[in-house]
Amino acid sequence: MSMRSLACGLVLVATVGCARAAVVETPNLGRPATPAQIAGWDISVGPDGAGLPPGSGTAVKGAAVYEQKCQACHGAKGAGQPNDRLVGGQGTLAGATPVRTIGSYWPYSSTVFDYVRRAMPYIQPQSLTNDEVYALAAYLLNLNGIIGENDELDARTLPKVKMPNQDNFIRMYPARGR
Amino acid sequence: MDKRVASVSRRRFLGRAASLLAATGLLARGADEVAAAEPPEVPPWMKAPGAGFSPYGAPSKYESKVTRTLMRSQPGTTGSGAIRTPLEALEGTITPSGLHFERSHSGVPEIDPDQHRLLIHGMVKRPLIFTIDALLRYPMVSRVHFLECSGNSQLMYQPAPPNLTAGQTHGLVSCSDWTGVPLRLLLEEAGVDRGGEWILAEGADAAAMSRSIPMAKAIDDAILALFQNGERLRPENGYPLRLFLPGWEGNMSVKWLRRLKVVAAPIMTKDETSRYTDLQADGKSLMFTYPMEVKSVITQPSHGMTLKGAGLYQMSGIAWSGNGTIKKVELSTDGGATWRDAALTTPVLPRALTRFRLPWRWDGGAAILKSRATDDAGGVQPERARFIAEHGSNAVFHYNAIAAWSVAPNGEVKHVYA
Numbered sequence: 001m002s003m004r005s006l007a008c009g010l011v012l013v014a015t016v017g018c019a020r021a022a023v024v025e026t027p028n029l030g031r032p033a034t035p036a037q038i039a040g041w042d043i044s045v046g047p048d049g050a051g052l053p054p055g056s057g058t059a060v061k062g063a064a065v066y067e068q069k070c071q072a073c074h075g076a077k078g079a080g081q082p083n084d085r086l087v088g089g090q091g092t093l094a095g096a097t098p099v100r101t102i103g104s105y106w107p108y109s110s111t112v113f114d115y116v117r118r119a120m121p122y123i124q125p126q127s128l129t130n131d132e133v134y135a136l137a138a139y140l141l142n143l144n145g146i147i148g149e150n151d152e153l154d155a156r157t158l159p160k161v162k163m164p165n166q167d168n169f170i171r172m173y174p175a176r177g178r
Numbered sequence: 179m180d181k182r183v184a185s186v187s188r189r190r191f192l193g194r195a196a197s198l199l200a201a202t203g204l205l206a207r208g209a210d211e212v213a214a215a216e217p218p219e220v221p222p223w224m225k226a227p228g229a230g231f232s233p234y235g236a237p238s239k240y241e242s243k244v245t246r247t248l249m250r251s252q253p254g255t256t257g258s259g260a261i262r263t264p265l266e267a268l269e270g271t272i273t274p275s276g277l278h279f280e281r282s283h284s285g286v287p288e289i290d291p292d293q294h295r296l297l298i299h300g301m302v303k304r305p306l307i308f309t310i311d312a313l314l315r316y317p318m319v320s321r322v323h324f325l326e327c328s329g330n331s332q333l334m335y336q337p338a339p340p341n342l343t344a345g346q347t348h349g350l351v352s353c354s355d356w357t358g359v360p361l362r363l364l365l366e367e368a369g370v371d372r373g374g375e376w377i378l379a380e381g382a383d384a385a386a387m388s389r390s391i392p393m394a395k396a397i398d399d400a401i402l403a404l405f406q407n408g409e410r411l412r413p414e415n416g417y418p419l420r421l422f423l424p425g426w427e428g429n430m431s432v433k434w435l436r437r438l439k440v441v442a443a444p445i446m447t448k449d450e451t452s453r454y455t456d457l458q459a460d461g462k463s464l465m466f467t468y469p470m471e472v473k474s475v476i477t478q479p480s481h482g483m484t485l486k487g488a489g490l491y492q493m494s495g496i497a498w499s500g501n502g503t504i505k506k507v508e509l510s511t512d513g514g515a516t517w518r519d520a521a522l523t524t525p526v527l528p529r530a531l532t533r534f535r536l537p538w539r540w541d542g543g544a545a546i547l548k549s550r551a552t553d554d555a556g557g558v559q560p561e562r563a564r565f566i567a568e569h570g571s572n573a574v575f576h577y578n579a580i581a582a583w584s585v586a587p588n589g590e591v592k593h594v595y596a
Contacts, residue, residue, distance in 0.1 A: 024317045024360075024363060025318060026316055026319075026363050026366075026367060027312075027315050027316065028316060028367055029308065029309075029312035029313075029316075030298070030304070030306030030307065030308050030312070030364070030368065031306065031307045031308075032304065032305065032306065033297055033298075033299055033305035033306055033307045033309075037297070037307065038297065038299045038305055041436070041437055042437075042439065043386065044298070044378050044380065044388060044439060044447070045445070046441065046443065046444075046445050046446065047443075047444075047445075047446045048443075069592050073253075073590070074337055075253060082253035082254055083252060083253055083254065092573075093457060093461040093463075094459065094460055096572075098457060098461075098572050100452070100457070102452075104338070105457075105463075106451055106452050107446065107451050107465075108446045108451060110446065111446055111447065111448055111452065114445070114447060114448070115447070115448040115452075118385070118386040118388070119283075119284065119384070119385040119387075119448070122254075122255065122258075122284065122384075125384050125386065150283075165463075167464050168461060168462050168463060169451075169455065169462070169464075169465040170462055170463070170464050170465060170469075171465050171466050172464050172466050172467045173391070173392060173466035173467075173468055174394070174463065
């Protein structure tokens with residue numbers, strides 16, 4: 001039993017103040033995780049750039065990676081087909097046929113790095129080097145007109161790239177439902 | 179899903195609809211009635227011993243058409259998409275595990291439970307690793323809850339009715355008895371640091387599918403589910419371990435859970451930004467729309483069935499709300515001009531499918547059937563016209579408007595917008 005639940009348990013005798021943390025004795029079977037173990041699994045990157053690894057890339061370098069590893073599914077220069085379109089669509093979101101792409105819709109540049117690293121290419125996820133992921137992120141942002149083709153993305157510069165649609169999202173939590 | 183793809187899917191469905199409906203009992207009985215084992219004949223299955231025991235039971239071969247319906251997988255993939263529960267062929271409130279809907283982003287991983295690990299780290303005092311064997315020793319809870327993909331009924335955003343069965347339009351909802359360890363217990367063991375307001379939950383599939391979960395929900399009623407309907411989770415529902423967040427959009431209940439990272443703010447993963455956000459008519463998008471809103475659908479009778487002449491029928495369907503407990507389901511047979519309260523099958527549980535029923539004497543004329551659910555949080559299921567006026571038709575997720583089935587004098591039941 002943790003100290004916190006123990007403390008609550010003692011209080012519970014006389015009050016319902018800790019009702020949410022009702023006393024449950026647990027076997028405490030979690031083994032300590034080492035920093036090396038955590039580093040091997042922690043692939044998430046937040047919008048502030050926390051979690052971005054060393055490495056860097058530009059759109060020019062990313063074009064070559066894209067043609068080799070992404071184009072078969074996402075089309076030349078991110079035009080889409082057979083799978084998701086990645087480029088264009090800016091200005092269409094309020095129309096009858098909105099086109100949702102990285103450039104028109106995605107609110108955070110960090111998500112491009114996070115998602116490509118964890119899930120792409122579809123048939124070989126987590127196979128790209130960090131330099132390749134930075135280069136692909138740069139290429140996709142450049143195709144969308146958000147950065148220049150020689151702009152270098154790394155852990156410092158990537159989170160500073162503001163996406164065009166970022167301010168058009170309304171957070172519905174913690175307000176309930178919609 | 180864009181509209182082009184939807185129309186392709188719709189055509190694909192039509193061929194399948196007839197065979198699926200043969201299983202529902204509302205189609206006219208055919209030749210099999212002629213050959214029935216009626217008295218005085220003694221049926222052949224009484225004249226010889228039956229089959230032996232089976233190590234794991236399966237439905238009757240006569241029910242083999244009751245299957246999940248695949249919409250589509252992403253081009254070039256077999257496991258990136260969704261497959262739906264055949265709601266019109268089921269009764270009661272518990273979905274058989276083999277018919278529970280399935281939404282996967284990169285296939286179903288085959289995970290050896292002895293090799294699987296859950297890592298809890300980030301803003302905690304003690305980063306911890308748990309084996310499945312260890313988790314099985316923790317105190318557990320069992321809860322009956324629905325799970326609904328937030329993309330359920332998305333085809334009904336389209337301007338024309340999609341001409342599909344209740345399962346094909348609404349079958350991304352299912353309901354099970356989930357058993358597992360309250361997440362709160364493991365968070366207490368790890369010791370959450372002050373300021374740890376969110377948890378990044380990540381699956382061990384090839385998409386490493388991930389969502390940011392508010393700490394308040396994690397503490398309140400989140401379950402680390404190990405069992406579904408009494409047996410260990412099915413692979414397509416997260417074996418050996420999934421997160422389960424009662425009432426909230428399905429993809430947040432991350433399957434094949436391998437990692438929980440306590441963080442100060444949302445990670446803004448692909449599936450909480452690019453997907454599972456709701457584009458409104460004005461071009462703005464709603465984000466973090468977590469609870470699934472109050473909703474219902476009539477399953478008997480429903481689209482694709484044929485009533486066999488005027489007379490008494492039992493209308494039946496399901497209602498649910500991610501915001502609480504179903505308080506009332508009203509049924510209309512005149513397109514919403516008048517309403518009657520349906521009977522709710524007890525027990526009526528919070529954030530669970532609720533079965534409603536009402537006898538209906540069909541006079542043989544044209545009718546339009548509707549169901550309207552109300553929950554105890556004050557939510558009332560809206561009419562479609564009002565819903566579309568409020569949200570537009572560019573969204574993909576969180577469609578919860580009233581569904582209407584028309585009944586023609588020849589008995590044919592069809593999905594309509596009315």
